[in-house]
Amino acid sequence: MNFYHQIALTKIKGVGPKTARALLTHCGSVQEILETNASTLAKIPGVNSRTANEIASKNYQEATEKEMAFVEKHQIKVLWIDNSDYPQKLRNCEDAPLVLYYKGNADLNKERMVSIVGTRNATSYGRKLCDTLIEQMQPLDTTIVSGLAYGIDIMAHKNALLHRIPTVGVLGHGLDRIYPATHREIASKMLQQGGLLTEFPSDSNLDRQNFPMRNRIIAGMSDVTIVIEAATKGGALITAEIANSYNRDVCAFPGAIDQLYSAGCNYLIKTNRAHLIRDAKDLCYLMNWEAPEKQTGIQLPLLPPELNKDQLHLYLFLQGKQQVGIDDITRYCNWPQSKLAMILLEMEMNGHITSLPGKMYKI
Structure with a gap:
C-alpha cells in the first residue's frame, strides 16, 4: 500500500x-x-x-x-491509524499519532503488553528488581515495551532478550539513528526479537519535547505500565501520569524512604497513582492474568525503610541467600573491619539480619 x-x-x-x-x-x-x-x-x-x-x-x-x-530503502513498515497492524490499544487514545514507523517482527497487538520504565540512574536495588521481574514474566506470554534509554529502560530490553521475551523500543527520533548510540547493538538484536517503533520521520531533530511525546506511545500501547525505580521528577513519572490519564493500570515497586530513586515510586503508591507490586505474581493478581504454576527467580520482599546507604548495600547482598560468611561479606563490601563490624551490629540490633554460629549472617 x-x-x-x-x-x-x-x-x-x-x-x-x-x-x-x-x-x-x-x-x-x-x-x-x-x-x-x-x-x-x-x-x-x-x-x-x-x-x-x-x-x-x-x-x-x-x-x-x-x-x-527512506521508508522503501530500509523496508520500514508505515502504520496508518486505521491499519490493522497499528497498535489498537494506542489507537483508542485521543492523541495517538496518525502514522507510526516500525521495523521488527513483534506483534504490536499482543494480548498482554507491559511497559517497564524507570530512572536512568538505576541502583543495585533497581537492577535486581528488573532482572527478577522479567525472569518471572517469561511464562506469561507478554511483550515488553520501553524507551531504549539509559538505566531501567535498556535493562528491561536486555533482560527481555535474555529470556526470549519480545521487546519493543519506542524512540524519540526517526529510524535513521539510534540514541544513545551505545545502545545500537541491543537495538539491532531487538529487530530479531521485537522491534523499534516511532512517530518521528527520518532527519528529526533530537528535541527535548520528543521524549514526553514518545512516553505517551509507551503508555498508550500497553495494558499496564510498571515503574521500577524513579525520582520525583523525570520521564518515568511522566509516563505513569499519561498511563493514568488513559485509564491504564500503573504499578510501582516500593523502596526505602531515604532513597532518591525510590521517591517517585513511593509517591505514586502513596497518592494512589500506582499499585504496589513486589513480583510477577502481584502483577498477575492485579491484571487478573493466570499466574505460572512455578515462579522463577526469587520474590523480593519490601526493604526495611530505615536502612541507610551502606546498610542497603549489605542488605541487597544478603537478600535471597540462605546465609553468608563474614569472609564473603568482607570481600563484597571492601570496608575497613571497624566499619563492617559496626554496620553488622547496628543491623542485627535493629532486627534486619541475624548472626549464626561460625560468623555466618542471613536476612
Whole structure:
C-alpha cells in the first residue's frame, strides 16, 4: 500500500493528531484533505487560516517524497491509524499519532503488553528488581515495551532478550539513528526479537519535547505500565501520569524512604497513582492474568525503610541467600573491619539480619 498521502499529512506545519482528526471527520479521507482549497479548510472547527494555507500550498511534497524513499530503502513498515497492524490499544487514545514507523517482527497487538520504565540512574536495588521481574514474566506470554534509554529502560530490553521475551523500543527520533548510540547493538538484536517503533520521520531533530511525546506511545500501547525505580521528577513519572490519564493500570515497586530513586515510586503508591507490586505474581493478581504454576527467580520482599546507604548495600547482598560468611561479606563490601563490624551490629540490633554460629549472617 502506498502511504504517500498519509505521510504528507504529517509533514504539514500545524497539523497534529487532533487537527488531523478534525480534518478527516469533515473531509472523509486524507486525499480529500490535500485536494480541498484553503478557504473551505479554514471553515472547519479547529483549523485556522494559517494551517489551511499550509495544506493548500503543497509545500509538503518534497519532504514527503524524501520520506517515502527512506521508508522503501530500509523496508520500514508505515502504520496508518486505521491499519490493522497499528497498535489498537494506542489507537483508542485521543492523541495517538496518525502514522507510526516500525521495523521488527513483534506483534504490536499482543494480548498482554507491559511497559517497564524507570530512572536512568538505576541502583543495585533497581537492577535486581528488573532482572527478577522479567525472569518471572517469561511464562506469561507478554511483550515488553520501553524507551531504549539509559538505566531501567535498556535493562528491561536486555533482560527481555535474555529470556526470549519480545521487546519493543519506542524512540524519540526517526529510524535513521539510534540514541544513545551505545545502545545500537541491543537495538539491532531487538529487530530479531521485537522491534523499534516511532512517530518521528527520518532527519528529526533530537528535541527535548520528543521524549514526553514518545512516553505517551509507551503508555498508550500497553495494558499496564510498571515503574521500577524513579525520582520525583523525570520521564518515568511522566509516563505513569499519561498511563493514568488513559485509564491504564500503573504499578510501582516500593523502596526505602531515604532513597532518591525510590521517591517517585513511593509517591505514586502513596497518592494512589500506582499499585504496589513486589513480583510477577502481584502483577498477575492485579491484571487478573493466570499466574505460572512455578515462579522463577526469587520474590523480593519490601526493604526495611530505615536502612541507610551502606546498610542497603549489605542488605541487597544478603537478600535471597540462605546465609553468608563474614569472609564473603568482607570481600563484597571492601570496608575497613571497624566499619563492617559496626554496620553488622547496628543491623542485627535493629532486627534486619541475624548472626549464626561460625560468623555466618542471613536476612
